[in-house]
Structure formats: structure tokens, C-alpha cells
Amino acid sequence: MIQEPQTDKHQIGALTGASKRDNYYELHFETGEIARFYILADGIFRLLLDPKQQFNEENSAFIQFDHFNNNAFEKSRVRATNDSLIIHSGNYQIIFWQKPAIMSIFDETLHGTRMAQSSPIEVGAQQTTEFLDQDKNEFYFGGGLQNGYFSHKGRKIKIKRDHITGKGGVISEVPFFWSNRGYGELRNTRQAGTYDFGKTDSKVTTISHKDQLFDNFYLLGSTPQEILSKFYRLTGKPAMLPKYALGLGHIGNFCTTMWQPSKAAVRNATKIDGNFYTRTKNEELASHKASLNGEENYHFSARAMIDRYQKAHFKLSWFVPNYNVTAANDALDFFNDYAVNQEVAPGFWHQDDLALPEKTTFDFTSDAGLIDSDKAKLQNQLQDKRAIVFSDNGSVGTQKDAALIYGDVGGNWENIATQVAGLVGSNLSGQPLAGAAVDGTVGGGNAQITVRDFEWKAFTPLLFNLDDQGQYSKTPFAYNRKITDINHAYLQLHQRLQSYLYTLNAQARLGQPIVRPLFIDFPEERTNYTEMFSSEFMLGDNLLIAPITSGRENEQGDSLKDNLYLPGKQTMWIDLFTGQKYAGGRVYNNLLYPTWHLPVFVRGGSIFNFGKRDYVIYPQGTSHGVTYEDNGTVDFESNHSQTRITSSFDEEKLVVTVEPTEGQYPGLESDQPTALTLICDAYPENVEVRVNDQIVPLQVYGTLDAFAHASEGIFYNTNYSLPEFSQYQLPKQTALQIKLASHAVATTKIEVTIRDFSYSSEVLGHEITSGVLPSPKLPSVASSKISAHSFELAWTHPAEVQVEINNLLYEGIEGTSFTFHELLPNTRYIIRMRYVIGNKVSEWSDLFGVITKHAAEDYAIQEISVTSNFTSKANHPLDYLTDLKLASEWQTSEPVSPEHPLELTFKFSDVEKLSRMAFVPRNIDHEGDPTEISLAVSTDNENYHVYADHVTWKADSKNKVIGLRDVRAKSVRLTVYRSSGPMVAAREIIFYRAKR
Structure with a gap:
């Protein structure tokens, strides 16, 4: 013991x-x-x-x-x-x-x-x-x-x-x-x-x-x-979302937001009713005030915002008009009437136990303790319709009543990868109904980041904007026509995927994550369990999304993408937008993606229902799909239907089977037509369609227009693409399209057999080792080109090469050098390389190793005690200053001046040999950056000597570093005499010990 x-x-x-x-x-x-x-x-x-x-x-x-x-x-x-x-x-x-x-x-x-x-x-x-x-x-x-x-x-x-x-x-x-x-x-x-x-x-x-x-x-x-x-x-099982929750949502503050006139050239100006305005907190500057129903100025009201979405042709599904403020119920009642008439589900934000406004469809609470009671109240008001609560926090059991939504500081690339991993982690923690606001809440203003953020979030269940919390508008039409059109296309695609998302919600109740890591579908690959490709995710088992997570671009403004991993050596992946096919089990590099093009890949064998029995299939091997439907009633278990589809592709024979629909719910249409789109490479001449084992003769149409007007038929489409993206001159795909007239879905089995079908089996073919190609001499890695997260590999002759790193094959590499990014620090990588010409490859070079350097944070001193002579703001406590989390922010609640300077004392557990101190400023704005400081050090926590006296800093986004080479200290005192704003703020102050 x-x-x-x-x-x-x-x-x-x-x-x-x-x-x-x-x-x-x-x-x-x-x-x-x-x-x-x-x-x-x-x-x-x-x-x-x-x-x-x-x-x-x-x-x-x-x-x-x-x-x-x-x-x-x-x-x-x-x-x-x-x-x-x-x-x-x-x-x-x-x-x-x-x-x-x-x-x-x-x-x-x-x-x-x-x-x-x-x-x-x-x-x-x-x-x-x-x-x-x-x-x-x-x-x-x-x-x-x-x-x-x-x-x-x-x-x-x-x-x-x-x-x-x-x-x-x-x-x-x-x-x-x-x-x-x-x-x-x-x-x-x-x-x-x-x-x-x-x-x-x-x-x-x-x-x-x-x-x-x-x-x-x-x-x-x-x-x-x-x-x-x-x-x-x-x-408790995760809730079944009402279908409106899978549409676009808007959360805003139409109770206290004020506006002042501005000009188009002002970066954060918003165009409203033909004129430009910016938000202000100064009542003297304000010319207009927001309201729910236009009580102040209609064009700045919540109702007018619904009108703006409609005018921009963005289908708005749900709306919270009073985020972070309390609104009177009578005003909310009037707004709710308008929203419901416009087919927008209305909700309201609250932190207290409040009575429900009339016609409230959902609510948004910041108090996790109210979720259960809110759900009960909503359910009582909605009767048979399904209730849902939104919350920005939760714990065990939240999943059965609520969806988790939150926002962050917008306008930075890092948040994309951060939120991907966060949503995946939420799914793995039993809360699959989770989403993050497009471009965050505060911050923002970067159109390229905003559109890339909207793109990948269109492939999550909850797509929404959280507006009026900062200087920049968060609507999907806040930027120029190009960005607006791209957002609109992705919203339409999100709506097309509603049946798929709804089915994923149903499957989540059985333990299947919705936004999931690669190892769920490819468990045999060890790398999928690590953070190596943590910015990629699967949406269900059919789609892999690899968001653009940096601003790297070529001269034409196309995003550069390296380190894109497609798992599964026997899996074929198809670019959703272009139809280009890729072999799995490889890491692709030097890829280019125009602003409209998000890297999204369909897994070979995928079966989609784009709504109303409109099935799209990408044949590979044998695969199964299921579609769940209901009418949004409370009891999903007893009031839903499911339809199973099977695709079996063996050599040149494809068999697609649509089983009779099982289950019932009020409002289920007994007779429905069926459409099948089979992605293929060539015209298949031998097509047999059976309905309940009886062959159905179908006419073959030669034009898309004729096929569109027919109730039944077959059409070989050589210009197939997603209609939402037709304006972007996509490479056209080929597809066999089949339509069947209405049949009783509960008793009808449909079977399509094609005996001369082809779809890119050669993509998974193996490279041929050629004795003509010489084996490359040992590549080199200069020690000066090694960092914690990257290294540069160089070779003698210009060539296309494949590189194997820790048993992963990297391709798309050419020239005489290449820098591998997004690596793990202090990690050994075993490397070999070979030349590539077409489908021929040389023998591998000899193996060699590279060890990445330690990350800077490995030298950061942890568990630092910090004290201050100033008080801190609520939710911005002093311990955030040394928690080594760059997302946290500390703020004082008092102003600083030379007569009343701020003193911060940092104490270490032992005397440390230091190398430097880094001050990381806040990233929302630069009101609160120190502009004049002094630094003193002590070895006994009592006697301090000045090390840096009255140093001036600029108020900008750059980290401020004070070198402390060979300084030994047990504590350090930072004195701030002046600040760029009325308070002092920082994301972090980090002390680094000297490298051993």
C-alpha cells in the first residue's frame, strides 16, 4: 500500500x-x-x-x-x-x-x-x-x-x-x-x-x-x-435533427447592434439597401439601430435580413435574432410570425429559464443545465413535430437533446484544421451533432479564408453564420460576386446532400460518427489514428474532404495543396467535381485547386440518394447503401422508412438492386418514381432492367431534353456534372442514367444488370519496374533544411519521383527538390526514392533517415505561476497568460498608465537557464497591446535587477521577443507602462529555456 x-x-x-x-x-x-x-x-x-x-x-x-x-x-x-x-x-x-x-x-x-x-x-x-x-x-x-x-x-x-x-x-x-x-x-x-x-x-x-x-x-x-x-x-441516443436544421442558419443580434454610415472602400463595410454601413458601439455616431421587426429602421431589422437572404437567392432554413441579448417575448412573437410565413424556422437565445415565445421552433441556450427542460418545453409546444435545442456547451447526455454549435475568432487559416479535428473529436466523444460558425464570430475580413471555410462546412450537418459580434459581416453574400456565387453553389450542394446527411444522423444513433476520422473506414492503417492527416475527414463512409488550410497560391490565385492522403490501397477515389480518379494508399502533392474547387473525393462503390429516390452510384466492387426518411415526428424509431441499395461490380458485370422500402410513417408516398445515375467510362450496350423480376423494356433517348421529359427511359450522358457548378467549366463526366415511372415502393424490387460495364479498374493497376530506368543515387537532406515540421529532400537530376516515407507513398513530385510539410516534431522518418516515367518506375534507392527537430514548445517552461497587481476580466483570467494555449486570451479590467503601471511576476519552480521571452498579442484587434515595457529578473524571487528598461513595442500582429540568452532566473517581472488601448491583453507570454 x-x-x-x-x-x-x-x-x-x-x-x-x-x-x-x-x-x-x-x-x-x-x-x-x-x-x-x-x-x-x-x-x-x-x-x-x-x-x-x-x-x-x-x-x-x-x-x-x-x-x-x-x-x-x-x-x-x-x-x-x-x-x-x-x-x-x-x-x-x-x-x-x-x-x-x-x-x-x-x-x-x-x-x-x-x-x-x-x-x-x-x-x-x-x-x-x-x-x-x-x-x-x-x-x-x-x-x-x-x-x-x-x-x-x-x-x-x-x-x-x-x-x-x-x-x-x-x-x-x-x-x-x-x-x-x-x-x-x-x-x-x-x-x-x-x-x-x-x-x-x-x-x-x-x-x-x-x-x-x-x-x-x-x-x-x-x-x-x-x-x-x-x-x-x-x-441516450443522439437526437434526430428536424430537417430544417440541416439547412443554412443565421444567428445575429438585432436588439442592440447599431450602424453608422461608411464607404465601399472601408474593408469592414456592409452594403444595406444600396448604401454602406459599419457597426458601432458609439451611440453618437450611430445613424441606425437594429430591431427584430423594423421598430427602428426596417432595413436593419431581423425581418430585413430574411429578405436579404431571399434577394440573394440563399435558401435560409433557421434564424436566431437575439444572440447574446435578451429580447421581449412580444417582439419575438411578431418576428416569429414573419419567419414562419417565409418558411424559416425561428429560434431564440437565452441564458435563463424563460417562457417560450409563440411559434418558437427551437432555442439556443448557453446554459447546459437548461437543455433538458428546454427540450421538454419545446416538445410540449410543438406537439408531434421534433424539437431540438442548440447549445454552445454540453456534457454527457447532451447528444440526446441538443446540437452543439460554437464560434471562434475568424479570419485565420489555422482555425480550419483546428475545427476539423475538433468536430471529429466531438463525434468520437458521443456528440455527433456539432458545428462551427462560418468564419467565426469576431475577427474575419479575409474573403479567401471565408469562402474556403464555407466550402468545407457545407459538408457538415450544421451550416450557419454567427453575425453581429465583431466588425465584419458573416453572411455568405458579404463579399464580391465571385465569392457569393461560390458560396451559393456550395449551399445548393449542401441541400442536395440533405438525404445523405439525414441518413448519417440516423446511423449515428447506432454508433456511427458523422464527421469521422479516416481510421473508422480504414482501421488497418496506423497513420490514420495519429494527427498526421487530422485536417482531413470522412463525411459518412462515402466522402473524403480535405479542406484548404493555408493561403499558399500560385500566380493565378489557385490554392496549392500538398500532403493530401487518400487511404486504402485497394480503393479508388473520384474527385466529386471533375471526375478525376486516384488510387488510394498514397499521399498526393503539387495539386492545384481554384477558389471554387474544394478537394472532395468520392469513395469507389459509393451510393448516394440525392432526394426522392434519385440515386447516384460510383461502382467499385460490392457496396451497400441505405436511406432513411421520415416526416419529422417525435418518435423516429416507429415512424421512419429505410431503403437498401446494393451495387455489385465484378469485371464487366454491374448489378444494382433497389430493395423494397421497409417501414412506415404518416405522409409516406406509396408510389414513387426512381432514378439511377451510374457513373461510367463508356457506353454500355447491354442493359437489363427488372421490376419484381419482370423485364421492363425502356426506350433509349439521344438527347438530355427528351430524356428529361420522359417518365421512363435510358440516357447515356457524356456531359454529366453537378448542375450547381456548371458555370466553372468542369471536365464533363460520363454516366448512364435510368428513369422508372412510379411504383409501389413497399412492394417493388428494382434490379439493373449491365454486362459490358466499365469504370476505371486500371486506376488501381501497379507500376511496372523498368530496368531501363536507373536507380536514383541516395537523395540528400541538408541539416539546415530540417525544421520541427518539415524537411527538404534534394536529388541530382530533374525528374518525376516517388518518395516513400515511413511506408507511405508520396507522389506528384518533380524537379530536383521538394519540401515535405506538416510533419511531426522530433520524429524519425525512414525514406527512399525512385524515378517515375508514365507507369514505369525505377528500383528504390537505399533507405536513409531524417529526424525532425524539436518543436519550439518543447522548450517552453510549463506550470508557471503568475501574479498581477491588476484584476482580470471575467472569462479572461490571468492563468490564460501562461497556459500555453494560443487560443486563450488574458485581459486586464483596469487601464494602464506610467503613473499606474501593470506588474506581472512570473515564477518558475526552479532556477531556469533561459533563452528568450515571447509576447503573443491578441488576434482580434490590437487594442491592448503593450507599447512600453521593462523586464527584471531574479534568482531568489526577492531581489530583482533590470534586464530591459523602457523598451518600446509596436501595436501589431507580430510576436515580441526579448532575448534572454544565458540568463538564469527563478522569476521574471514584466512592467507595462503604456498600451495601445484602455487595457492590456495578450494571448500568451512564453518563456523558453536554453536548448541543451
Whole structure:
């Protein structure tokens, strides 16, 4: 037993006894603790250790205890050995070792251990901690929306919402994690936690919560879907969104926003009613005031905003008119009438327990504690229609009632990759209904970033703008005609994908993430579990989206894209817009994408329903699809239909089968037509269509116009493309299109057989090694061209080459050198290279290695204590200044002056040998940047000597660095005499120790 009396913490002692009770096993330990072990269902277990021995079994705000019975427990059996107690439940053996008192779970079907504690549970008055074995190939996920990350191996995360919306911020806190080893854990607590997934010790995972009660659920499963489905069984299935929620939303403040006249040349000016205006907080400058219904000036009202969307031909689906302010219910009632008449679902924002305005369709709350009651009130008002709550925070159980939406600082490229990883992480944490505002809330103003942000978010379930919080308008028509047209095309595509998104929502209730990492569909590839390609994601299992995440462009303004990974060596990928085909299992480089073109790839074998039984198929191998439909009633389980489609392509024979529709709901059309679009390479002459095993003769049409006017027929389309993007002169694809007249969907089976079908099997062909091509001499990497995240590879002769790095094949590389970006710091890369000419390749060069450098943050001093003589603003606390999260921001609540300077004192745990101090300014604006400072250092925390006296800084976006080479200090004092604004603000102050 390890005991720490000074902190009242100790690890539980040896297991001394056990007994089987009515519905649990009781365990006794040498140190006096008693624990209960419950078997709720196959692969769902609970360990409850209560120091007070009160054992309130149903003490939980989020566990659905009424969904379980005692059957699994009664079927369990127990046996004792010389050193352990073994409980058998289904295919699992739960082993409680006697000394030390640790638990492990053995899976008999796997013939291996799913999870194992590395040392006994630690209990104390303030905290309980579990220690788990960690395997080198084990990866961890969960914890809620940990923005910027979905894979946590080697990291430490906090289970506590911190009001930071950028990278490293915790948007929602979920005390649940799972491992690709095949288990997950859900801690039954609302208290803050810290999960260390090997940052401190690479062989140990440490799970701590500030709760003296250890109440833990263990979820076992062979796949992520199994683990997530068991999480939902405990806490509730994700809600089914009402279909309007899958459309475009607008959130704004039409209660307190004021406007002043401006000019078109002003960067943040907004065109309203033919004139230009900017937002202002100065009532003396304001010429117009926003309102809900035009009580002040109609053109600045919420109603007028709906009109503006309609005039711009953007279909608006839902609207929140009072974000972050309280609005009178009578005004909201009038607005809601107008919105409903315009077929826009109205909602309202609130933080308090308020009465619902009339005709409210949904609400948006910033208080997670109100989600349950809000949902109940909405459901009562809506009766049979489905209710949904939007919230900008949440925890366990939020998924069954609410969708998670949030905004960040717009106008920076980094946020795109950050939010992709964050939304993926939210899905892996049991909250698949999540979305981020286009171009954030504050900041912004960069049209190129805005349009790229809108593009990739069109491939997420929740697409919306959050306006009126900063200087720049966030509407999709806020910029020039080019940007507006691109946004409009992507909105139409988003609407076309509604049936697909709705089906993904239904499948999420079964444990399938919606916005998902590559390893869900390609689990055999280790790299997919890491952060290496964390800015890519799958939307369902059919689409791979690789957002543009930087401003790198060529002279024509096309985005440059490197490091684009398409997984699956036997998978064909098709560019959604151009039809160009790519082989999977490769990393593509030197790709060019015009502003309208987002890198989106369709997986070979994909089957889409573009609505009303309009199926589009990209044949490869055998694949299956299912489409869910309903009428938006509350009870989805009993009121929906599903239609299954199969595509089987073997050599030259393609068979497509549309099964009879199963299920019923009020309003389901019994007779419906069916359309099939089969993407292909050449005209297939042998087409046979059967309806309920009877051959249906179909006329072949020669023109698209004739085919469009026919109720049935076949058309070989050599100019097939997405109609929304026809203006961009896409390379045309070829497709066989088939239409069938209405049939009874519940009793009709459709089967299409094509015997001479072709679709690009040669894409997956292997390169031919040619003896004519010489093997390249060993490429070189100059040490000066190696950084923490990149290195430059150089070779002698100009040529097209393929490079293999850590068993990944990189292509699209030519010339005499190439820089590999987006690499991991302090990582060894094993490299070889070969020449390429057409489909012929040379032998590989010899292998060699490169180790990337340490990242700068590896030298940053952590756990710095900081004090100030100024108070800090709420939600911008002083500890944000040294938390090493560039997304957090500290602000003073007092003005600074030479007569009343700010003093910040930074203390280290030991005397440090420093190299430099970096001041990182806020990125919203530069009101609050220090402009005159001094720096003093101390080795004893008492006596300070001035190191830099009255240094002047510019108020701009650049980091300010003070060199501290060879300076030894235990504390540093920063004095600020002047600032560019009425307060002082910073994202971070970082102290770096000298490199060893």
C-alpha cells in the first residue's frame, strides 16, 4: 500500500474478500474500502467505490438506469484462484487480482486483454485516480470537443469547459474516453478531470477526477461503433435533427447592434439597401439601430435580413435574432410570425429559464443545465413535430437533446484544421451533432479564408453564420460576386446532400460518427489514428474532404495543396467535381485547386440518394447503401422508412438492386418514381432492367431534353456534372442514367444488370519496374533544411519521383527538390526514392533517415505561476497568460498608465537557464497591446535587477521577443507602462529555456 497522509491520498490495499449479492458483487480491500461491481449488459460493467459506503446506485444526472435489467448479472458466474477473483460475463473475464488490487478484462473471443489497471486505484478526500496500462500501439479518443485534437495519445487533456474556443479549448466536457484496444470508460461524475494519456509516462494512462467517489463504467467492443453504441445505451441516443436544421442558419443580434454610415472602400463595410454601413458601439455616431421587426429602421431589422437572404437567392432554413441579448417575448412573437410565413424556422437565445415565445421552433441556450427542460418545453409546444435545442456547451447526455454549435475568432487559416479535428473529436466523444460558425464570430475580413471555410462546412450537418459580434459581416453574400456565387453553389450542394446527411444522423444513433476520422473506414492503417492527416475527414463512409488550410497560391490565385492522403490501397477515389480518379494508399502533392474547387473525393462503390429516390452510384466492387426518411415526428424509431441499395461490380458485370422500402410513417408516398445515375467510362450496350423480376423494356433517348421529359427511359450522358457548378467549366463526366415511372415502393424490387460495364479498374493497376530506368543515387537532406515540421529532400537530376516515407507513398513530385510539410516534431522518418516515367518506375534507392527537430514548445517552461497587481476580466483570467494555449486570451479590467503601471511576476519552480521571452498579442484587434515595457529578473524571487528598461513595442500582429540568452532566473517581472488601448491583453507570454 502506498500512502500519502499529508494529502490524504492512498492506493487501495489488497483484495481480502468478495461475495455475490442480489445485483452486484461486493469487494473488500485491506485498507477498509468496499466496492461494488455491476454487470449491466454484455460488455457494460460498473465499478462503484464509495469511501462513505452509501452506495447510491442511481445517483447520476445522465445514466439511463431504467434501460437495464438484472439478466446479465444473473447469468454471470464467479470463481476464485490463489491470486485472483474471476467473474465470467458472456465472452469476458473480469479479473480482480488480489495483490496488488488491480482489475483487468480478458476477451475470450480475442484471446487477449482489453484493458488492465497498472496499479491500484488511488482514493482521497478530493480526488480519485485510475492507472491503466498503455500499449505503444494504443490510441485514445473522447473527452468531449477538445478543439484542435481528436487523437490524444501522448497528451494530457482537461475535462472541464474553459471558455476557450480556439485550439486547445474545451468546448464541451465529457468524462468519457475509449481506446482502439477495444474498451471505453465513462466516469459518472460532473466534477473536473484530468486525463493523461502517456504524456508523463508513456506506458501509463492516468484518469483523475476531483471526486472522492469512484464510479466508473467500462464499455467493451471490437469496433469504435460498438463502444459508442454502448455509450449511447447508457446516456441516450443522439437526437434526430428536424430537417430544417440541416439547412443554412443565421444567428445575429438585432436588439442592440447599431450602424453608422461608411464607404465601399472601408474593408469592414456592409452594403444595406444600396448604401454602406459599419457597426458601432458609439451611440453618437450611430445613424441606425437594429430591431427584430423594423421598430427602428426596417432595413436593419431581423425581418430585413430574411429578405436579404431571399434577394440573394440563399435558401435560409433557421434564424436566431437575439444572440447574446435578451429580447421581449412580444417582439419575438411578431418576428416569429414573419419567419414562419417565409418558411424559416425561428429560434431564440437565452441564458435563463424563460417562457417560450409563440411559434418558437427551437432555442439556443448557453446554459447546459437548461437543455433538458428546454427540450421538454419545446416538445410540449410543438406537439408531434421534433424539437431540438442548440447549445454552445454540453456534457454527457447532451447528444440526446441538443446540437452543439460554437464560434471562434475568424479570419485565420489555422482555425480550419483546428475545427476539423475538433468536430471529429466531438463525434468520437458521443456528440455527433456539432458545428462551427462560418468564419467565426469576431475577427474575419479575409474573403479567401471565408469562402474556403464555407466550402468545407457545407459538408457538415450544421451550416450557419454567427453575425453581429465583431466588425465584419458573416453572411455568405458579404463579399464580391465571385465569392457569393461560390458560396451559393456550395449551399445548393449542401441541400442536395440533405438525404445523405439525414441518413448519417440516423446511423449515428447506432454508433456511427458523422464527421469521422479516416481510421473508422480504414482501421488497418496506423497513420490514420495519429494527427498526421487530422485536417482531413470522412463525411459518412462515402466522402473524403480535405479542406484548404493555408493561403499558399500560385500566380493565378489557385490554392496549392500538398500532403493530401487518400487511404486504402485497394480503393479508388473520384474527385466529386471533375471526375478525376486516384488510387488510394498514397499521399498526393503539387495539386492545384481554384477558389471554387474544394478537394472532395468520392469513395469507389459509393451510393448516394440525392432526394426522392434519385440515386447516384460510383461502382467499385460490392457496396451497400441505405436511406432513411421520415416526416419529422417525435418518435423516429416507429415512424421512419429505410431503403437498401446494393451495387455489385465484378469485371464487366454491374448489378444494382433497389430493395423494397421497409417501414412506415404518416405522409409516406406509396408510389414513387426512381432514378439511377451510374457513373461510367463508356457506353454500355447491354442493359437489363427488372421490376419484381419482370423485364421492363425502356426506350433509349439521344438527347438530355427528351430524356428529361420522359417518365421512363435510358440516357447515356457524356456531359454529366453537378448542375450547381456548371458555370466553372468542369471536365464533363460520363454516366448512364435510368428513369422508372412510379411504383409501389413497399412492394417493388428494382434490379439493373449491365454486362459490358466499365469504370476505371486500371486506376488501381501497379507500376511496372523498368530496368531501363536507373536507380536514383541516395537523395540528400541538408541539416539546415530540417525544421520541427518539415524537411527538404534534394536529388541530382530533374525528374518525376516517388518518395516513400515511413511506408507511405508520396507522389506528384518533380524537379530536383521538394519540401515535405506538416510533419511531426522530433520524429524519425525512414525514406527512399525512385524515378517515375508514365507507369514505369525505377528500383528504390537505399533507405536513409531524417529526424525532425524539436518543436519550439518543447522548450517552453510549463506550470508557471503568475501574479498581477491588476484584476482580470471575467472569462479572461490571468492563468490564460501562461497556459500555453494560443487560443486563450488574458485581459486586464483596469487601464494602464506610467503613473499606474501593470506588474506581472512570473515564477518558475526552479532556477531556469533561459533563452528568450515571447509576447503573443491578441488576434482580434490590437487594442491592448503593450507599447512600453521593462523586464527584471531574479534568482531568489526577492531581489530583482533590470534586464530591459523602457523598451518600446509596436501595436501589431507580430510576436515580441526579448532575448534572454544565458540568463538564469527563478522569476521574471514584466512592467507595462503604456498600451495601445484602455487595457492590456495578450494571448500568451512564453518563456523558453536554453536548448541543451
